[in-house]
Amino acid sequence: MGNHLPKPQRFEDKKSRIQQMVIIGDTGADFVKIWVKVPVAGKWTLSLSTSGFSGDLDSMDGKPVAQWLQGQAGIKTYTYDFQKDEGLCHTFNIDELEKNCRYYYLLTSEPDTKITEEGRTVIGDTSAAFFTTAKEHYDEVKFAMFSCHDPYSWAHPKEGAWPELCDVAQRENLDLLIAGGDQIYLDTNKGRMTDLWKCLARHKNELKQKTDEEIKDHLIGLIREYYKIYWNFEALADAYGRYPSYMIWDDHEIMDGWGSRTKEERIKLLRHFFQFDDDAFNLKVVDLAWQAAAQVYFEYQHSHNPWAQASINLSDLSRVHWDYSFQRGDFHYYVLDVRGHHDCEREAYRLLGKDQNARVNTWLNSLSGAKGAFIVSPVPVVHWSGLVDIADFSLSGMKDDLMDEWSHHTNHAERDEFLTDVLKASHDFGVPISFMSGDVHCASAYQLVDMSRFPKAQVSQVTSSPISRKPNPAVANVAVAKSGYMTKEVDGKKVATTVYQKRLFAKSGINNFAIMRALNVDGQNSIEADFYWPGEEDHEIVRKNISLTSGE
CATH class of the missing domain: 2.60.40.10 (Immunoglobulins)
Structure with a gap:
């Protein structure tokens, strides 16, 4: 550097x-x-x-x-x-x-x-x-869901599953693409690419000589370079240039674990023995970097999403809504923002914030007559096993990653309220609803069932990650949650909820993407997922089909 x-x-x-x-x-x-x-x-x-x-x-x-x-x-x-x-x-x-x-x-x-x-x-x-352009009426929708683009996490840059995605998208004539978070990594943990936050910690003496506006403008310029470097891959550009693409950020467009780090932990990230180490200045740099990351995310990803305003006010990001919804005929989509208003130090609604929760609830109550509904949550509602519960004791830097998850005990109240609203909407309106997520660098699928309260609900969770980042090793499958009742923490003890998670699929050690297909046949609504990953031979693509609404 x-x-x-x-x-x-x-x-x-x-x-x-x-x-x-x-x-x-x-x-x-x-x-x-x-x-x-x-x-x-x-x-x-x-x-x-x-x-x-x-x-x-x-x-x-x-x-x-x-x-x-x-x-x-x-x-x-x-x-x-x-x-x-x-x-x-x-x-x-x-x-x-x-x-x-x-x-x-x-x-x-x-x-x-x-x-x-x-x-x-x-x-x-x-x-x-x-x-x-879109059709006016749809009996079926097909689209791709993927996340975690980091070609520089390998010893030599790799496109991962992008070429396979282009091939499948063309063959299946997809309606749209959903990029579900981590389209760049400002803090990739490998030596092939500069970690922005380590870079800032090393050069605080120079930052100290700049005004706040100069620091922010410099950071905006740097983060734009990350996007230009990370997106300079042919298959990626081919896909985004042909199919309607809907995007949402996750933590790595900002900072690893953004929202799950306390103010003290964010300050600590910039402490450096040989640099000016005033905590107030460190916090100011973090805040200015957050503003810069938001500005460039808006420029490159959010400006072409639904609901996007013409510009954003960086001095008051608390008022910016990054979540949005859209439709294809009677198939409905809601894309959650789990970073812009994520605050682990807030008393309640730490992941989404109270206002976003209210907007999602209004959307859920509008699903009467829908043939299928999809909720993009960059972090999955269910994926990891009890590993999440020991996050507070991690010494390996995994604490913030696991605190991001809906399954972490600090998020149980918000998760349970949200899941209840989703299950109720599916039950009341007879509409299958699927969560779609990324973040965790492996793939999985679940059915979420609550027979005691919402017996007619059809809710599922599909997680597809990563499309190009080096995936978790195959052995990580042992940490993926198995079938069983979801749990929550009550008075320091783990107790079972009424929601049963049925694991349908889990696979680690692969770059992957998911093709979601929702259709209505003879009045019956159904959703299925095809997981794809590169095979061992050249030009080989492996597919695993999962029915999310069969009840089998």
Whole structure:
């Protein structure tokens, strides 16, 4: 790393970065949000066509894009002046589209934008780039769920299961993708990538010479580089550039165990014997880094989600809602935020906060007539066994990871209330509901049954992790919770609840993703999951099918 705080443009200077990229974000029958990253500042135009493009897309005869394309049928163009201080990225909000329609797109610089590439069009010229708008009605939905992208956790960077995801997505003609947390690692625990927090601890003397705004701006610049490095993988860009993608963060976009560390533990993370070690300054750096992480998460991930506002107020992040919902016909989705308002020192509602709990409850009460419902919780409701209960005694740095879990005793009251609301909605409305999670670096599936209170409920938990991070070893399967009644702590003692967790699948030691399929056949609603992972042979993909609503 060197002896000085790295400038963003020199950070990890041996690693390549994305120069341009497109993410197809929230998509409906007549609208789409398209996130664009360009290589240089200036005016760039995003062009859409229902029939594709023809002619010299590289030069466009030196004309403005709209003028050059005006003779081609069905063209829509959208221009934005990209700025360096905005990270050279922008989300286009496009409406008045046709339902269930394929749109091809181009990303092209305007004539007065100085570019270093040989041609003006940087996406969509040499190979077709396209997406498809949503249908109005669905009898079935198919989508991918994945999490934990860290190609630098290996001795040599690996794409993990991204190529397999692209193959399966194309074959299955998926409706959408859900990236369920940890799309980058600011604190990867391997030597291949700089740990942001260790870097800050080593360079506090230099930070001390900067104003608060200078520190925050510097950190925003550094975190943008993490995204540009982590997302510079072909299969990842191919997937995000074709299928509507819905994203949510987990802790590693901020700090390992964010929300499960006390204020004292956050301060301790920045203490360094050879650096200025005032705890008030350490806390200020943590708070500024939190603001920077939130800003860049907003730029790269949240700005193209449903409900996303045009900008966020970094000085009052407590008022920002990162959770959201959306639909595909009568199939409903709610994406929980378990980091933005997670506070282990709060008396109650430590994971979600009281306001988010209320919003989710309102959504649950709206599920009458739904054919299926999905709740994205980046950390699973059930996965680990009793290991979670000894988290407070861990000396290996695992304490915060395990305190993240719904199963940790400090979260039992919130978990039990939430599960009761979910089971009741499933029972009352006859709708199967599946939790979808990541975080834990292995895969599992459960049915959650409460015959005494909600006998008609069909609730399940699917966990898929990691897509590219080095997974937990196969032996970790012994720590995955087995079938049995969920427990809670009462007066310091473990007692059984009325919820029975039936383990359907567990596998460690693999990169993986899940394809979720929900359908209605002859009035019967069902959900199933296909887990995929790379096989031992080249181009081999292994699939494990799990029925989540069969009751078998």
